[in-house]
Amino acid sequence: MISTKIHGYLDYIMGATLLVLPLFLEIPAGAASTLPVILGAGVIVYSLITDYELGLLKILAMKTHLLLDLLGGALLIVTPWLFGFADETFWPFIILGVLEIGASLMTEKKPSYDANPEHHEGR
Numbered sequence: 001m002i003s004t005k006i007h008g009y010l011d012y013i014m015g016a017t018l019l020v021l022p023l024f025l026e027i028p029a030g031a032a033s034t035l036p037v038i039l040g041a042g043v044i045v046y047s048l049i050t051d052y053e054l055g056l057l058k059i060l061a062m063k064t065h066l067l068l069d070l071l072g073g074a075l076l077i078v079t080p081w082l083f084g085f086a087d088e089t090f091w092p093f094i095i096l097g098v099l100e101i102g103a104s105l106m107t108e109k110k111p112s113y114d115a116n117p118e119h120h121e122g123r
Helices: 004-024 031-048 062-082 091-106
Strands: none
Touching: 004 031, 004 091, 031 062, 031 091, 062 091
């Protein structure tokens, strides 16, 4: 299992990667370049408010965070076909989507501390 602290580092790396992806891979303008930036910013924002070691505000429960990661990864995988740019590029979206889903499924469901015990009720 991946600890929530390691997952936090992975979150910020994934968010930054998605933000710069269009620049480094010369992804065509439009949905192909806009969606990774939006998802990257989203990952960073919900990571900052997650109740784990690297969260600042500790508002969002870890289980909810992991669900957002899972859904974001699934969206990354289908985006090239959903928005019609699969003939231009799709591998970066599939690879990052699979990594996002994998991290969400392999991460512990609660942090190693109880900053917000109400997030951990019903363990």
